[in-house]
Amino acid sequence: MKIIEFQTSAIAEFPFLNAGRGPGQFYEDRIPVHRARVDRLPDGVAAIVATADLQGRERFQESVGGSLRLLGEVLPQRLVSEVLPSLGIRGSQQVGVFLAGDFYTVPALDQRGGTGDVTSVWQAFAESFTWGAGVAGNHDTFGDPPQRRPRLPSWMHYLDGDSVNVAGLRVAGLGGIIGRANRINRRSEEDYLATLKRLIEARPDVLLMHDGPDGSQTAQRGLPRIRELLIESGMGLVIRGHAHWDQPFAEFPSGLQVLNVDGRVVVLTT
Numbered sequence: 324m325k326i327i328e329f330q331t332s333a334i335a336e337f338p339f340l341n342a343g344r345g346p347g348q349f350y351e352d353r354i355p356v357h358r359a360r361v362d363r364l365p366d367g368v369a370a371i372v373a374t375a376d377l378q379g380r381e382r383f384q385e386s387v388g389g390s391l392r393l394l395g396e397v398l399p400q401r402l403v404s405e406v407l408p409s410l411g412i413r414g415s416q417q418v419g420v421f422l423a424g425d426f427y428t429v430p431a432l433d434q435r436g437g438t439g440d441v442t443s444v445w446q447a448f449a450e451s452f453t454w455g456a457g458v459a460g461n462h463d464t465f466g467d468p469p470q471r472r473p474r475l476p477s478w479m480h481y482l483d484g485d486s487v488n489v490a491g492l493r494v495a496g497l498g499g500i501i502g503r504a505n506r507i508n509r510r511s512e513e514d515y516l517a518t519l520k521r522l523i524e525a526r527p528d529v530l531l532m533h534d535g536p537d538g539s540q541t542a543q544r545g546l547p548r549i550r551e552l553l554i555e556s557g558m559g560l561v562i563r564g565h566a567h568w569d570q571p572f573a574e575f576p577s578g579l580q581v582l583n584v585d586g587r588v589v590v591l592t593t
């Protein structure tokens with residue numbers, strides 16, 4: 324799957340509360356939704372939604388009582404009811420989702436980078452979309468104990484150094500980050516690179532990563548070694564999160580394309 328046009332201006336924006344660095348320091352932020360055209364989607368699939376790093380919560384005026392819901396718990400339904408119809412996509416059509424990790428924010432919104440259970444976010448995407456594939460971020464757990472494998476609906480494919488054939492697409496996924504392997508969602512550099520090589524040798528149509536390659540501009544932060552490996556191997560489309568890029572799309576002469584969906588939503592259509 325190849326992106327043939329990335330539209331830099333957002334087609335929609337949703338307000339949410341972003342965490343601050345202390346009590347009461349949260350603030351209203353907006354998550355943009357972009358559209359990108361791809362050369363092909365599997366038969367019967369009208370769109371694929373890609374997102375990562377939804378590290379925020381709903382605003383008080385949208386709350387239904389209790390603690391504020393995670394942004395990723397409320398966003399799927401709003402995408403289905405407000406954004407997809409504007410692209411001519413009807414509720415009866417199949418829409419998939421790619422999740423590139425980091426969907427947790429502490430309930431009090433007084434700490435950035437909190438770690439917690441994101442099962443409810445994956446469940447919300449499962450309820451709104453036909454199928455999904457994704458990876459964990461470095462801050463995601465799936466209940467207790469923190470090392471527990473996710474328990475998700477059968478149409479949601481959690482990838483952790485493995486791949487899945489979904490709707491005719493070969494999707495590989497490598498979550499977490501490079502770090503001390505005794506911490507959750509970390510692999511040693513050696514393990515991370517070996518797993519990545521094994522995944523790309525199988526020539527997936529799409530590779531989902533949490534951290535990942537840098538882009539073609541210096542502000543597109545990431546791991547140069549990963550970018551070199553992906554270029555050498557002839558990899559095509561990589562969708563990543565973890566580091567925010569103001570310009571979220573990068574392309575290389577080798578055919579490598581990097582779409583960074585940190586703090587944004589990109590709707591892939593033909």
Ligand SMILES: [Fe+2]
Nearest residue numbers: 425460461565
């Ligand atoms: Fe992250």
